[in-house]
Amino acid sequence: MxxxxxxxxxxxxSGCGPSSASSVGSAHSASNGEAPSEPPRAQATCPAEPTFSPTGDYKHKRTRLLVQSQGSPRHSASDVAVAAGKPAMVRGKFTYGKGGKDLEDEEISLFVRDESCTWRSIDKAFTNDDGWVGMEVPESFISKPGRYAFQLVVRGDGSRASGTVYSVEKxxxxxxxxxxxxxxxxxxxxxxxxxxxxxxxxxxxxxxxxxxxxxxxxxxxxxxxxxxxxxxxxxxxxxxxxxxxxxxxxxxxxxxxxxxxxxxxxxxxxxxxxxxxxxxxxxxxxxxxxxxxxxxxxxxxxxxxxxxxxxxxxxxxxxxxxxxxxxxxxxxxxxxxxx
Known part of the structure; x- marks a missing residue:
């Protein structure tokens, strides 16, 4: 306890409130008689981040005065597991400073790194009153089993939350x-x-x-x-x-x-x-x-x-x-x- x-x-x-599409280990249960596949490995040649030029602009003037002024970005996102061929919902939390000041009603861009190591722009959405945003990665981008890195990027300053979608076989x-x-x-x-x-x-x-x-x-x-x-x-x-x-x-x-x-x-x-x-x-x-x-x-x-x-x-x-x-x-x- x-x-x-x-x-x-x-x-x-404290005041607080991998590589894309490298093969996910698809070793099945021993009952099917298949030998384990190679474990997932990162592709060192893949770019770590998408190219993104922040606009410096925000939907609300208060964002720069009351949010960014609190300190460094402290954004986060959890990894997601999804059945291969299904869409995935990714979520991110956007805060600034040790006090965790939420980024409210501001634009976030979603990028996913595909199996060719290319970052693709997927969608845009606005954070809610608690600094959360959620967007769907269409199945066409993650149709094959593998690891797909994603980033949720703040339009105004380019800061980001990173995670991975694990597209897995049953x-x-x-x-x-x-x-x-x-x-x-x-x-x-x-x-x-x-x-x-x-x-x-x-x-x-x-x-x-x-x-x-x-x-x-x-x-x-x-x-x-x-x-x-x-x-x-x-x-x-x-x-x-x-x-x-x-x-x-x-x-x-x-x-x-x-x-x-x-x-x-x-x-x-x-x-x-x-x-x-x-x-x-x-x-x-x-x-x-x-x-x-x-x-x-x-x-x-x-x-x-x-x-x-x-x-x-x-x-x-x-x-x-x-x-x-x-x-x-x-x-x-x-x-x-x-x-």
């Missing part, structure tokens, strides 16, 4: 990781990051486990109860600590961070159902909290393939069977279970 005080308190004190296997106290050494690490600007300490050998599963063709899914404003720093942390590229999902509200069944538990259950409806086979899961255990059980992940660290290790949820207690990753990385 530490996350309540850690996240809410830390955010209050049965694509995935490994799910919680982040705090699962890949980091404790929930208190998020407070050190927000308040003290400290880099969270990683659990030893956790990155080796993630890389080993990725090498077997599983798509890493980093499902964290961290709020949206920590999305960019979470991506940076994962990359800098040697974790393989994968789908990153954060909450869209601070309330969803609460360590309760109605808070982070409900958020994770909904996210896992979203991933399953896109076609992901959630084969393996790692966590540390009772909300992780119950969310994984509700998603139908085998408790024998659910690995839990910390004081709740080995516990089950609502008669679904006990999980596997994991004292650490060192030995586990050398002997992963057989799928």
């Amino acid at each position: 530490m996350r309540t005080s850690v996240v809410i308190g830390a955010l209050a004190i 049965g694509t296997r995935a490994v799910v990781f919680d982040v705090d106290a699962t890949l980091t050494v404790g929930d208190e690490e998020i407070a050190r990051e927000v308040i003290e600007n400290k880099v969270p300490e990683a659990q030893p050998h956790g990155n080796e486990v993630a890389r080993a599963w990725n090498a077997q063709g599983l798509l890493p899914v980093y499902l964290t109860g961290r709020p949206y404003m920590l999305g960019p720093s979470t991506r940076t942390w994962l990359a800098s600590h040697g974790f393989p590229e994968g789908l990153v999902r954060t909450t869209e509200s601070v309330e969803a961070c609460l360590p309760t069944a109605e808070g982070v538990g409900a958020y994770k259950k909904a996210a896992l159902e979203d991933f399953k409806s896109a076609g992901l086979d959630l084969a393996i899961a790692y966590g540390n909290a009772t909300t992780d255990i119950c969310a994984y059980a509700a998603a139908g992940i085998d408790p024998k393939r659910t690995f839990i660290l910390g004081p709740f290790a080995g516990q089950g949820c609502d008669g679904n069977g006990t999980t596997v207690a994991l004292p650490g990753y060192a030995d586990h990385a050398k002997a992963l279970p057989t799928l």
Whole structure:
């Protein structure tokens, strides 16, 4: 239950309210007899950002005076999983400064990087009163399985929120990781990051486990109860600590961070159902909290393939069977279970 005080308190004190179309690991369940495909790899030659010339103009004069004046842009977007051949809805949150001043009713442009590494202009829309915007990526742009980078760009100043659409085949296997106290050494690490600007300490050998599963063709899914404003720093942390590229999902509200069944538990259950409806086979899961255990059980992940660290290790949820207690990753990385 530490996350309540850690996240809410830390955010209050701080004043806070890949490559396109590289092959997504489409290793199917072992029952179909197919060998795992190569894990996703980034194409180093792809341009990182679309060419965009900000206009310097805004719909509202107050934007420059009351919003941009608050400080640097702190925009964010979560990754999306979608069935190949289906459209994808992407969402972004646009704020400025440590106080998280929302960018309201201003124009945002959506760009998607296609399988030829070309950035395509898709659509334009205006942020709502809370600084959120949502736009659809048509199926014609993401028809083949792969990773499609997207950027949501502010017309006025060119600042942007970045994410990835994962277009997946049905049965694509995935490994799910919680982040705090699962890949980091404790929930208190998020407070050190927000308040003290400290880099969270990683659990030893956790990155080796993630890389080993990725090498077997599983798509890493980093499902964290961290709020949206920590999305960019979470991506940076994962990359800098040697974790393989994968789908990153954060909450869209601070309330969803609460360590309760109605808070982070409900958020994770909904996210896992979203991933399953896109076609992901959630084969393996790692966590540390009772909300992780119950969310994984509700998603139908085998408790024998659910690995839990910390004081709740080995516990089950609502008669679904006990999980596997994991004292650490060192030995586990050398002997992963057989799928």
